[in-house]
Amino acid sequence: MSVLNIEKPAFMAEEEIVIFEDALGKFFDAHAPESRVAKWREDGVVERAMWTEAGEAGLLCLSTPEAYGGVGGDYRHEVVFMEQLAKKGVDGFGASLHNAIVAPYIFHYGSEEQKKKWLPRMATGELIGAIAMTEPGAGSDLQGVKTTARKDGNHYVISGQKTFITNGQTANLIIVVAKTDPSQGAKGTSLIVVETDEVEGFERGRNLDKLGQDAQDTSELFFNDVRVPTSNLIGQEEGRGFVQLMQQLPQERLNIAVQGIAAIERALELTIAYVKDRKAFGQRIIDFQNTQFVLAECKTEATVARIFVDRLIGLHLEGKLDAATASMAKYWVSDLENKIIDRCLQLFGGYGFMNEYPIARMYKDSRVQRIYGGSNEIMKVLIARTL
Secondary structure, eight states: OOTTOOOOOGGGSSHHHHHHHHHHHHHHHHHSOHHHHHHHHHHTSOOHHHHHHHHHTTOSSTTSOGGGTSOOOOHHHHHHHHHHHHHTTOTTOTHHHIIIIIHHHHHHHSOHHHHHHHHHHHHHTSSOEEEEOOBTTBSSOGGGOOOEEEEETTEEEEEEEEEEETTTTTOSEEEEEEESSGGGGGGGEEEEEEEGGGOSSEEEEEEOOOSSOTTSOOEEEEEEEEEEEGGGBSSSSTTOHHHHHHHHHHHHHHHHHHHHHHHHHHHHHHHHHHHHHOEETTEEGGGSHHHHHHHHHHHHHHHHHHHHHHHHHHHHHTTOOOHHHHHHHHHHHHHHHHHHHHHHHHHTGGGGGSTTSHHHHHHHHHGGGGTTTSOHHHHHHHHHTTO
16 A cells, blocks of 8 residues: 555456566666666666666566567556656656557557567567657647658658657667658658668757756657658558557556656655654654645645546556546646645755755656646647537
8 A cells, every 4th residue: 555545446456466566666676776777867868788677577568468579468567667667766767658658559550560570579678669759840739740751662761850759869669650641631640660770861869958857868860861661651551640649649648647646656755754754943844734734735636646547547448548538637647746746845845956865856857747748738628629
C-alpha cells in the first residue's frame, strides 16, 4: 500500500504482476543506482549498455507477444514499468516510449514481415525506438507536418526536420510521421520506419538543452533525402498514418497520467519523510498546522487522481478507453502533478531549490508533462467536442 493508503485494483494485485513489480524494483536498484543516474543527467543521455541490460532482463517490449520476441505481457506490465521508473528515480530512461508507444505501432499495424524483422531486435535492445512526430512548425497540430516521403520506384525519399524527439541521440529505429501526399492533408499522412544504421542522409542534431529531463536525449533529427524501401511503410496502404496516430494516442496520454500519479506519490513520500525529520522553531515541520493542511489537501487530491487513473487502466485493458477520457486524465493529472510537486517543494524550504534533492529535479521534470503528448489546451479542445 502506498502513501495514499489505497488498495491496488484487483487486476493489478494478481500474483504475477506483484512478482514482476518486485523483480523490476530490484533490477532498478541494481542497475540504476543514484550514482549511475547522476552520470546520465551529467551526460544528457542514458548509455546503450542500460538498454542491453534491460533487454537481457526481459524488460523491453513487455506487452509484445512472445512470438515476436517480446515478453508476452499486457498493459499492466507497462504500468508497473512506468511506476517503478518514477518510484526509483530512474531519470531519462526512455524505455516506456520504446515499449508502450513505438512497439505497439509496429505490432498493431505492421505486416508479419515487419513484426518479425523489428520487434525481436527491439526486445533485445539492439534496436532502440523513437517516433518522430513534432517539427519546428508542427507540435500538437499533427496535420501541419511538413516532412515528406516521395515515392521513387521501390523506395521512399524522406525529406524534413523533426524536433523534441525522445531517445533522439540513441534511437536507431525511428517511426517517421510524413506526408506521402501533401495535397491530402491529414489523409496524406503515413508512418514510415527508418533504420538509421542502414541509410544515408540521416543526421542527428543537437541534444537539446532543456529545463528538465536532463538525462533524456531529446533531440533534433534531419532527414536529407533519406531513401528507405517502400516496404518500410506501416500499414497496407499510404495515407493511414493519421488514423493510426489517433488510435494509439489515447494510450500515450494514459501513459502520461500513469507517470504523473506515480510522480505525485513519490513527491508525497519524500515530503512526508522530510517534514517529520526537519525541525524549525523547536518543533517538527509536520507539527505545524499549515504543513498538515497542505499535505492533507495534496493527499486528498492525489487519492482522487489515483482512483481515476486506476479506473482508466481498467477500461484500457478492456479496450474501452476513449480519446476524450484519456485526454481528461492527461491534462488533469499532469496539472495536478505540477501543483502538488510545487507545494511539496515549498515544504522543503531552501533545500527544495537544490538540485541534489530529488524534489527539485522532479519539479523541473514534471513541467513538460503538460506539453508533450498533446498540450493540455488541446486536450480540453478534444474533451469539449464531446459536450
